[in-house]
Structure formats: structure tokens, C-alpha cells
Amino acid sequence: MIRGALHRHPEGGGYARGEDTRARIVAAALKLFGERGFEAASTRDIATAAGVNAPALRYYFDNKEGVYLACAEHIASRVWEYLSQVVAHGEHVIAENESDEALIDAFCAIQARVVEFMFKSRESSEWQLFIAHGQSGQGPAAGFQIINHRLNEPISTVTNAIIGRLLGRPANDDETRIRSMALSGQLAVFQMMRRTALTSLNWDKVDAERLDLIKRVVIDHTRAVLHAMIIGRSPT
Structure with missing residues (x-):
């Protein structure tokens, strides 16, 4: 079975804001995973590059593998x-x-x-x-x-x-x-x-x-x- 990524949305009026945050995390992660590989790219570095805090990654993607997927x-x-x-x-x-x-x-x-x-x-x-x-x-x-x-x-x-x-x-x-x-x-x-x-x-x-x-x-x-x-x- 192919496991997809977690796609969690904020409740209420934060949908658009949440999608923007998610997109920034994915863009930053694509760059860092490409440059460093999965093991060397840390969630902290991805969060910093995306301009968010580390808990935001856990909220939207659960863990580093979720970001990768x-x-x-x-x-x-x-x-x-x-x-x-x-x-x-x-x-x-x-x-x-x-x-x-x-x-x-x-x-x-x-x-x-x-x-x-x-x-x-x-x-x-x-x-x-x-x-x-x-x-x-x-x-x-x-x-x-x-x-x-x-x-x-x-x-x-x-x-x-x-x-x-x-x-x-x-x-x-x-x-x-x-x-x-x-x-x-x-x-x-x-x-x-x-x-x-x-x-x-x-x-x-x-x-x-x-x-x-x-x-x-x-x-x-x-x-x-x-x-x-x-x-x-x-x-x-």
C-alpha cells in the first residue's frame, strides 16, 4: 500500500493561511531534501527555511517523513x-x-x-x-x-x-x-x-x-x- 502524506487543515477561517504555511514548508523541504538528502535535512532547518516554528511541521505533517511524502x-x-x-x-x-x-x-x-x-x-x-x-x-x-x-x-x-x-x-x-x-x-x-x-x-x-x-x-x-x-x- 502506498502511504500518502498527512494533509491537516486549520479549523475556522484559517484555511487559506494554513495552505500558505503548508506550501512554504513543502517548498523549503524540497530544497533542503534535494541539497542534503533525507537523513541530513533536519526538521528544525526546514522550519527555519520556511519561516515557521518546528511544531508547525508536526501539526501539518506529523513528522519528517510526512513532510517528505x-x-x-x-x-x-x-x-x-x-x-x-x-x-x-x-x-x-x-x-x-x-x-x-x-x-x-x-x-x-x-x-x-x-x-x-x-x-x-x-x-x-x-x-x-x-x-x-x-x-x-x-x-x-x-x-x-x-x-x-x-x-x-x-x-x-x-x-x-x-x-x-x-x-x-x-x-x-x-x-x-x-x-x-x-x-x-x-x-x-x-x-x-x-x-x-x-x-x-x-x-x-x-x-x-x-x-x-x-x-x-x-x-x-x-x-x-x-x-x-x-x-x-x-x-x-
Whole structure:
């Protein structure tokens, strides 16, 4: 079972004030958990960074793990808000048994949206270290499970189904899933190794023109691979 974060609201007219306090704590915790890791980031330091006293953390989140899970839920909610529309479109294309080209377009639309989020959302860069700690097994496992369940699973369900359809293989086949992960992995260099990527390109930043170039190259690669899958498709 995936355990979510405690979400306690003050009684009476303090709802908005309480939500603001909670948001400040989550923002401070995301930064400190990212910089120091779960073990090294203390509740006292989080409270100080958020401009609240330590009992406020216990009131809203119960304990440090509760704050950590709230951070994971915040990331999952914000990213899903950005990606849900293209993922839903992919589900529709699959359910309606649409053409190979429609499947390819749906897969590419998801990738394009992910790239846009990476570079257009200020939050994305702020979350990289927090997510990296979770990927390395640091911090409560429930935090990783929240992000995996609310983001990775619904997205990979769609991308695996599209790849499986194009390959003529089941969506849960190991080769299907590996190919899906490999295509999505093109984006990882711009997320987890952004400094290296920008240095290699002699770029100081990614502006609108450079973002369009990244998207175009990624989508061109993806389309070429997906069309090759159709050519070599297993008979059904």
C-alpha cells in the first residue's frame, strides 16, 4: 500500500493561511531534501527555511517523513497537471484502435510535453536533486512509490501499449518495455545531466529556439525508431 502524506487543515477561517504555511514548508523541504538528502535535512532547518516554528511541521505533517511524502505528492501533482492531457490522448488513441501514425503522433506528443516541462518549468530544475536521491534509494521508499504510482505507471502504461502495438508484442513484454524505456531515456540527459549537456553544446541556457531544436531532434529520432518497429513488426 502506498502511504500518502498527512494533509491537516486549520479549523475556522484559517484555511487559506494554513495552505500558505503548508506550501512554504513543502517548498523549503524540497530544497533542503534535494541539497542534503533525507537523513541530513533536519526538521528544525526546514522550519527555519520556511519561516515557521518546528511544531508547525508536526501539526501539518506529523513528522519528517510526512513532510517528505508531501514533497513527493507535490511533484507528482504538478507534473501530472502538465502531462495528463497528452497521456489521456494516448489512452484514447489506443482505445480507439487508431492507425500506426496516430500511435506514433501520440507517443511523440508525450515526449514533446515532457521536454517542454523540463525547460519551461522553473520547478523542474529545483526538483532534480530530490528525485535523484529517490532514484538512488535514499529517503523513505514511500516517496518513490508515490511518484512512481502517480506518474511513471500511468505514463508507461500508455507508452508501453503504443510500443507493443507497433511491435506486434504484448504491452507487458520485456522487450516492449525496454524499447519504451530506451526511447524515453533520450530525455534523461537533459534532465539528470543538464549541466553536462549544456557544456557540451557550449550553451549557457536553453531559450525558445534551442528548445525547439531539442524537441525536433528527439522527435525525429523517435519517429525513425517507431517506423522501424512497424517494418519489423511481428505477425499477429
